[in-house]
Amino acid sequence: QSVVTQPPSASGTPGQRVTISCSGSSSNIGTNTVNWYQQLPGTAPKLLIYSNNQRPSGVPDRFSGSKSGTSASLAISGLQSEDESDYYCAAWDDSLEGHVFGTGTKVTVL
């Protein structure tokens, strides 16, 4: 039972903007930075966004992150077919003294 929740699914047509929400609490998102991972089918997760809104080298600027209070969001603009994947938010939880992952959101490109 994750303490960080995401919608199970999201979808959009190519070129559209899709937003995924991530809801936590004061002990995780409210206090610490949020990271996002992309997991393509059958592969290991890939770090997509760190420190709320920073992109590692090589991540397209179509991906952006934001945080407000105990919630965070990942936006994918100009949706492409290769963006069809599972997305997870994550943060350190001070109460649990560990990393917590969100429940995950499956993005479908229609």
Added chain:
Amino acid sequence: QLQLQESGPGLVKPSETLSLTCTVSGDSIGTSTSYWGWIRQPPGKGLEWIGNIFNSGSTYYKLSLKSRVTISVDTSKNQFSLKLSSVAAADTAVYYCARTYSSGWYSPFDYWGQGALVTVSS
């Protein structure tokens, strides 16, 4: 190029101990400022952090697994390992090893192994 590779038995009997090793190439665990971690993913489900270790041997474990988990490091072999005792079917998962992006036990994971499926079954 940094690479991580998990290895170990793919099948473990209930009540026994799951053992996995992560071999790192392209970075030196002994001199790295990163933490090294284990994350698992049951089939069709989400990601679950298990624990982190630093080259000094300092560890952080998921509280609900703490009584069953041991993560250790062997800097001479550039490896770190996971032991999970008293396993049950619920421990069946793909187990990933990973490196944190920067120093700090709370840092996200930027490099991941390909994952190793471990099935708990008699």
